[in-house]
Amino acid sequence: MPCLLEMKNITKAFGVVKAVDNVSLSVDAGEVMSLCGENGSGKSTLMKVLCGIYPYGSYEGEIWFAGEKLQASHIRDTERKGIAIIHQELALVKHLTVLENIFLGAELSQYGVLDYDSMTLRCQKLLAQVSLNISPDTRVGSLGLGQQQLVEIAKALNKQVRLLILDEPTASLTEQETAVLLEIIRDLQAHGIACIYISHKLNEVKAISNTVCVIRDGQPIGTRDAALMREEDIITMMVGRELTALYPNEPHQTGEEILRVEHLTAWHPVNRHIKRVNDISFSLHKGEILGIAGLVGAGRTEAVQCLFGVWPGKSEGRIFIDNQPVAIGNCQQAIAHGIAMVPEDRKKDGIVPVMAVGQNITLAALNQFSGALSHLDDAAEQNCVLQSIARLKVKTSSPELAIGRLSGGNQQKAILARCLLLNPRILILDEPTRGIDIGAKYEIYKLINQLVQQGIAVIVISSELPEVLGLSDRVLVMHEGRIKADLINHNLTQEQVMEAALRSEKHVEKQPV
Template sequence: MPCLLEMKNITKQFGVVKAVDNVSLKVDAGQVLSLCGENGSGKSTLMKVLCGIYPHGTWQGDIYFSGDLITAKSIRETEQKGIAIIHQELALVKQMSVLENMFLGNEWGRYGLMDYEAMYLRCRKMLAQVKLNVDPNTRVGELGLGQQQLVEIAKALNKQVRLLVLDEPTASLTESETETLLEIISDLRDHGIACIYISHKLNEVKAISDLICVIRDGRHIATRSAVGITEEEIIAMMVGRELTELYPQAPHQIGEIILQVDNLTAWHPVNRHIRRVNDVSFTLRRGEILGVAGLVGSGRTETMQCIFGAYAGRWQGSISVNNQPVLIEHCRHAMALGIAMVPEDRKRDGIVSVMGVGANITLAALKKYSGPLSMLDEAQEQATIRDSLARLKVKTSSSLLAIGRLSGGNQQKAILARCLLLNPQILILDEPTRGIDIGAKAEIYKLINQLVQQGIAVIVVSSELPEVLGLSDRVLVMHEGRIKADLLNRDLTQEKIMEAALRSDTDVEKHAV
């Protein structure tokens, strides 16, 4: 295949900081190159240079596409050349139809009028190409995340894309949706369309890639064939060290029951006849890591939201903390009982993106720094912020920097720092490592083990079964709102968990191995 893209000696600086430092890469037509690196390594910056988000003249180096030098000043110019990028945060207008999104800013018309018939037929053709069977007039907001991802790809194909950049495309997708997406990328490759694929999920990277390019600290480390390279080798290049023990197995003492949940049932906030959680009962012990597994939509998150007082719909059931029945109607009630939670969607529920990193950390504990006249003791607050940033190794140029500008891993660590300021006795972590790099994952896993050694009880909800198995003392398996199994993590396998999740009987398997 001929060389389609060549980026030569690309350097992009922000002040004195080199986000990308003399990086070069090549992609042939019909080739999939995966771009790997920790958050903050320069991957996204490099792609923004390629796609014209950072216009020519604001960076150094050369970019050739089909042999032509690119000097694009905007993303529109690179799209016209056949380069399209799909960000992790999808750029679709949820209130508009699939058809309207696909032709937004690129409408077809004749005689000064919109040619809806031609656009409709073209939209159906593009949707069929990505194997999405929905009517073009369907409102995008009514589609699932996986379907919206396919709409974005169809939109790119509609612009005659020749190089497709996908930034963390499967971070919020189910396993089946991920399989569909990877099949489509493989099909695009067979039709000569090149792809640059950015993902922290190394099993996907290995499955779909022809080449794997690793960037660390803004510099190109290596580009290797995907054939024969191991995940351990990729990780070592990404972080500059081997992570032979990703899941630390530090000894910790499991004590008495600290949380008991009985007959918890929660109804859908809108369709109130639908039960999202159905008669769930379980216990949690002091110093225990309780994993919660199950397919997306199994009721895991809704169960945790009820316990933390954050569920938007109606629910009922009994909750006891330290053998005392409690009423939790709001998050502040949960926090007063020593319950803290890192939410599944950190951007929507976990951070105030325009506020500083430090302000986000102390947000839930401001009363600690208030004097008798409700005046804030800023010196004490700043001292706490400095200690929290150091303890959780949050990388930021300043505590005043807007938290939305940090990498996903550093945002997650800042949210954890906020939770720890509450001195919790129960810590709920819902998808604690979604969309963050392998190095940040290792740091969070280490922190979890340190917390349970101190006697804190931790619940880890995760879609990644290796994570559940690597961390947990015991695993709850949920399916369609019910707990299907309560399993001790002794010789437990992914197959055993999936078998429990998909079984049709209603009996709960207790502490099986």
């Protein structure tokens, strides 16, 4: 296949800081190149240069596409050339239909009147091409994340895409949805469409890629044949050192029971005939890591939202802390009882994007810095912020920088720092490493182990079974709102967990210690 894209010696600086420093790469027609690197390594900046979000003249170096020099001043310039990018945060308009989204800004018309017949026919062909069996008139907001991702690809195909850039496309997808997406990419590849694939899921990188390009701290580390690389090789190139064990297995003692939940039930906020959590009971001990596994929609997040007092629907059940019944109706009451939580959706529920990193860290603990007259002690707050940033290794140019400008991994570390300021006895982590890089994951795993060594009890929810099994002392397996198994993690396998989740029997399996 001929060379489709060539980026030569690209350098992009923000002030004195070089986000991308002399990076070169090339992609052939029909090639899938995975672009790997830790959060903040420069991947997104490089792609924004390629797409014209950072226009020609704002960076050094040259871009050649399909044999022509590319000097884009706007993203529309690159879209006209056949370059399309699908960001991790999807850019669909939820209240519009699938058809309206696909043709947004590219409507077909005859004599000044929208040609809905032609657009409908074209839309049906595009949806068939991405294996999406829905009506063009379907509202995008009613679709699942996996289906929305496919609508984005159909939208890109409508622009006669020749190079498709996918940024963390499977971060919020199920395994089945991921398999469908990877198969579509293979089909596009067979039709000569090139793809730059950005993902922290190295099993996907290995499965889909022809080549792997790694950048670290804005600088090129190397491009290799994917078939000749192990996942461990990619990790070493990304972080600059070998990680002998991704999941630290440090000894810690499990103490007495700290939390007990009895007959917890939660109803759907709108349809109160549907139980999202259905009569579950479990316990948690000091210094224990309790993993909660299950397929998407199993009720895991809903259960811990009830514990933290933020479930928007009706719920009932009994919660005991230190064997004493407690009432938790909101997050303030949960915090007062020593519970802190890192939410599943950090963009929506975890951060205030326009506020500074430091302000986000101290947001829930401002009472610690207020005096008798309720005036904030700015010096004490600033000192605490600096200590938290150092402890969690949050990479930021300044505590005053808006947290929305940080990478996902550093945003997650800042949320963790906020939780730790509350001195929790029980820490709930819902998808703690979603969309963050291997290096940041490793640091979060080490922190979890340090916390349980101090006697803090941790609940971990993750859609990645290897993560649940790599961290947990015990695993609750949920399916359709119920706990199907409560398993001691003595060499548990993914197959055992999935078998427990999908087992038809109603009883709860308890594995002996």
